[in-house]
Amino acid sequence: MNATSFTALGIEQSLINSLSEYGITEPTPVQAEAIPAILRGADVLARSQTGTGKTLAYLLPILQGIDAGRKAAQKLVIAPTQELAMQIVREGEKYGQDRGIGVLGLIGGAALKRQVEKLKQHPQLIVGTPGRIRELIEIRKLKMHEVNTIVVDEVDQVFQLGGAADVDRILRSALRGRQLVFLSATVSPETAALVKREMNAPVEIGIDPDQSTAKGLEHFYFAGEERDKVETLRRVLRHYNPKKAIVFVNQTETIAEVQAKLNYLGISAEALYADADKLSRSRVLSGFRGGKFKVLVASDVAARGLDIEELEMVVNYDPPADAEHYVHRAGRTGRMGRSGLVLSLVTYRQIFIMNKFAKELGIPLEERRLYGGKVLKPGAAPGGRGQSGTRKSADKGPNAKIAADASGNGSTRDAAAREETRRPSGPGKSKSEPARGGKPPARNDSQRERDRKNKGAPKWLKDKKRP
Structure with a gap:
C-alpha cells in the first residue's frame, strides 16, 4: 500500500471512488499532513501556498465525519468571499452527494429570506461568508449547538476584509469543545494571536515554509x-x-x-x-x-x-x-x-x-523586455531597441499592424515620408526651405498627425494625443 494513498490516510472508500471520478488518485503534501490530524479531531493550523489542495485537505475529513442521518448543521466552513464560498459549496456537493449530505451556501448579497427557508431543510454542512453567517446566528435561524467543527479558509484574507469580529462572534456561539481548522497561504500576527487564544494544542502544518508561491x-x-x-x-x-x-x-x-x-x-x-x-x-x-x-x-x-x-x-x-x-x-x-x-x-x-x-x-x-514581438532578457535584444524580429503567430490578425508600429517597425513608406521632411533639399538649404522646383514640405506637427492616423492607432489614443 502506498504510504501516501488516501486509503492510508484514513479516507473511506466511497470518497476515494468519488475522487477517482475526477482524476484525483494521490493526496498532495498538505492533504497528507492535514487529513489524519483533522480526522482524529485535533485543532489544525495549515500554512500552504494557494493551489496546493487545501480545500480537499479539510473537506474530505469533515464530510467523512458528518452523520447524514442527523438533520442538523454539524460542520461550518467560513470563507472570505462569495466566490470562494460557492466554490467550496460546489466541491462539498460533488463529494457529499453520494453520502446523502446536504450542503448550503450562506453568502452576503443573496436573499436572506430564501436562505432562511433552505435552513429549514437541515443541511449538515454550512459554507458561507462571515457577515451573513453571523447575521443568521443572531436572528436565531442558524443553530450552532451541534456544530462540532469550524473551518476558516484563507483566514488572513478574512481578517483583511474586516471579518475578525464576525469570526469571534461565530466562535463564541459554538460548542466549547469544537474543533478549529485554520488555513492560509500566509499567517499574520492577528491569525497567530487567534490561534493562541482559541486553539487547543494545535497541529501546525507548513508546506515548504520558505517557498511562498507554487514551484511551477x-x-x-x-x-x-x-x-x-x-x-x-x-x-x-x-x-x-x-x-x-x-x-x-x-x-x-x-x-x-x-x-x-x-x-x-x-x-x-x-x-x-x-x-x-x-x-x-x-x-x-x-x-x-x-x-x-x-x-x-x-x-x-x-x-x-x-x-x-x-x-x-x-x-x-x-x-x-x-x-x-x-x-x-x-x-x-x-x-x-x-x-x-x-x-x-x-x-x-x-x-x-x-x-x-x-x-x-x-x-x-x-x-523581460519586448523587442520586435519577442520577449527577451535585458541586453539580449538583437540590434538594440526597435530592431525587427520574427513575431509570434498569435500577433497575426487585425492588430498585427498596431503591434508592428508599437515595436518600432513602421512601414517603409511612412519612414521614407518622415525622412523626407527632415532631409535638407540641397546644399545649404534648411529643413524648412523648399526643394528647387518643388512644393514646401508639410509642417512637422501635421506630418506626425498623419503618420499617427496611418499607423492605425486606437481612437482613444488619438483623442489622448490630439492637440
Missing part, C-alpha cells in the same frame, strides 16, 4: 512608461496567448477602462467588480470558466480565492500592495502542481518593488 510558476516584470501600459499589456497577451488570464488592477475605477481598451484592441475581456450583485458576478465568472472570453479584469477584493481551471497567466497591471498580495494574486495560476506565468507591468520607478518582492518571497523575479 515563472515570475517576470516589464518596465516602461505609465502611458504605455495598455499597449504593453496587449503585446504580452498576444505573445504568450494564454487560454485564460486574470489582470489585476489596484483601483476599482481603472477596471472598466482597462476592459474597454482591451476589447477595442480585439482581446475579449470582462470586468469583475467587488460591489456587483450576485447574479452579475456569477454571470461573469461562468462566462470566464466556460471560455466565452479570455481576460478577466479585477481588483484583489473581487478575485480573492478564485479557482479557475486552465488559468495560465496572472498579470499585475498595477504592482500589488505588498508581498502577501503578490502571493495571493500569483496563487490563482499554477495550481495543483501545474505551471503558470505571473507578469507584472511596472514603471521604471517601481522596479525596486519587484526586487523587494523577490527578496522577501525568495523567488526569481526577473525583468
